[in-house]
Amino acid sequence: MVIEGLKTLLSDDKRVLIKNQFMNGTDTLTYLEKNSADIVLLDVNLPDINGVEMVPKILNIKSNIGIIGLSTYSEPSIINQMIKKGVKGYLLKNVTGEELVDAITQVHQGDFYFSSEIQKILADSVTQESGDLPKLTRREKHILTLIAEGKTTNKIAEELFISPLTVETHRRNLMQKLEVSNAASLIKVAIEKHLI
Amino acid sequence: MVIEGLKTLLSDDKRVLIKNQFMNGTDTLTYLEKNSADIVLLDVNLPDINGVEMVPKILNIKSNIGIIGLSTYSEPSIINQMIKKGVKGYLLKNVTGEELVDAITQVHQGDFYFSSEIQKILADSVTQESGDLPKLTRREKHILTLIAEGKTTNKIAEELFISPLTVETHRRNLMQKLEVSNAASLIKVAIEKHLI
DNA sequence: TGATAACTACCGGTAAATCGGTATTGCTTA
DNA sequence: TAAGCAATACCGATTTACCGGTAGTTATCA
Known part of the structure; x- marks a missing residue:
């Protein structure tokens, strides 16, 4: 058409x-x-x-x-x-x-x-200034999707065979990069910016 | 065109x-x-x-x-x-x-x-079975958007002049209705179902 | 090959969220 | 008008998230 x-x-x-x-x-x-x-x-x-x-x-x-x-x-x-x-x-x-x-x-x-x-x-x-996409690493993107699925830090750590402390670090880096202060808004802006 | x-x-x-x-x-x-x-x-x-x-x-x-x-x-x-x-x-x-x-x-x-x-x-x-939209009340929808904005239970309570405990109840009802267990996935499915 | 970025990991502490259960009050509508 | 829903609120307990700071080990690419 x-x-x-x-x-x-x-x-x-x-x-x-x-x-x-x-x-x-x-x-x-x-x-x-x-x-x-x-x-x-x-x-x-x-x-x-x-x-x-x-x-x-x-x-x-x-x-x-x-x-x-x-x-x-x-x-x-x-x-x-x-x-x-x-x-x-x-x-x-x-x-x-x-x-x-x-x-x-x-x-x-x-x-x-x-x-x-x-x-x-x-x-x-x-x-x-909404057009600038922060650059996420492969690991960060992966963990981002797992957070979006509702998985806790511990679950994610188990799934990836890494320490929960590491997952937390990634989590913090994600929130810092997307300039938010909790998981809820992290997911929201991630979706807005088409990162998920 | x-x-x-x-x-x-x-x-x-x-x-x-x-x-x-x-x-x-x-x-x-x-x-x-x-x-x-x-x-x-x-x-x-x-x-x-x-x-x-x-x-x-x-x-x-x-x-x-x-x-x-x-x-x-x-x-x-x-x-x-x-x-x-x-x-x-x-x-x-x-x-x-x-x-x-x-x-x-x-x-x-x-x-x-x-x-x-x-x-x-x-x-x-x-x-x-993804087509069934859960029915949210006016208050729930409102609180849902505030959660998506990254506001904490306390902030939301202040903003709406209600008890934090009430906000928490709404929060739980929202999670129950959307069948999730935390705010991150709450936001994700809310966006998926066009509730936000 | 040397610098940079990515991934990993830890500690201690605070704040917030989640769970389970319960309950009162007001509005709405069948 | 009685039933049902919406909105309000509380308690106690546990779990999870968030913050600040630090740091070692791998990739990776210029």
Whole structure:
């Protein structure tokens, strides 16, 4: 449905030629390995591969492809991640045909393009400082999920064959990194920041 | 974009006439108050009004309108809620034109229509028994959010001008209702069940 | 190969949460 | 209006979490 919408919005404009379209990530990647494209309009919600992960995969195949992210929603953290991975533009699906063509031409010229809504979201996320994901280690992530499952320090220690004291240390580091002071809010912000 | 996609998918079929389309809930409701329609294709993610809340609002205006829910994603709880509110069908946005027309005609005849993917999700949710939302009282919900904010029992008691012992009772009732044994997992399942 | 990060571990102490059981009061509604 | 639920509250006891500080051993990667 979204693809049909895209095609309709772009069909009026002769500056844009739609070469192909796919419903999932893997098909897209195999196509791009054998064929060329200037711009990829990339939906963030794909059935097989995460949109964020798609970006480096595409750029590995051909680094000069301009990728424009596309999503219904607007979570700052996702947009931030996409930009870090190398998208050149980002739009919401309520975009007009005009804006869509603008975005494509701008990105094709080597510029960036973010719709006004996205710019607002990015600006907000900078002021709120909510976009910065703390870096958790593998062990910390693991223990985080076990805490979320309701397991106590002792249970976790048993499960990982380490000392409860060690688990407590990880626990404290987690809370420090996420700037909270107990497990309840730890889980809440971990989920908000998509760390779980 | 989605609307354009819909229009394209439906334009081939002469059984369906698109009367109007809107980008938000309020415009839709004001239109429906003065005009008629057989079927409403309702996106769950609207900028102003929650899709679930839209359903009773629409049915209050004209109870014989057939509503078909539409979303990119597929969270069982949302689909369940929509059905409870009275939608007659539910589709994902990767639906084909053919299936879309099928759904519309079936619902127009008074039948239900759920795409195979949705049926699978519903079946899974029944077996996993994850769809049953425990009923929390107003006070419990409030305290739940305060716990999620990392506040301790004492802080919450101060804030609500009640005894810490009372807060503790609410806490225990919350944990019992959500079938968990500590605050961390309480928050996790509360978020999973969209109670926060 | 040397520095940095990750993982491990400990002590002592305080604060908070959890458990089990009980009970009164007010509101709501069948 | 009686039953049921919601909100309030308490006691005693145990467990778990949280804080501050410290430190040795492995990876790992530049």
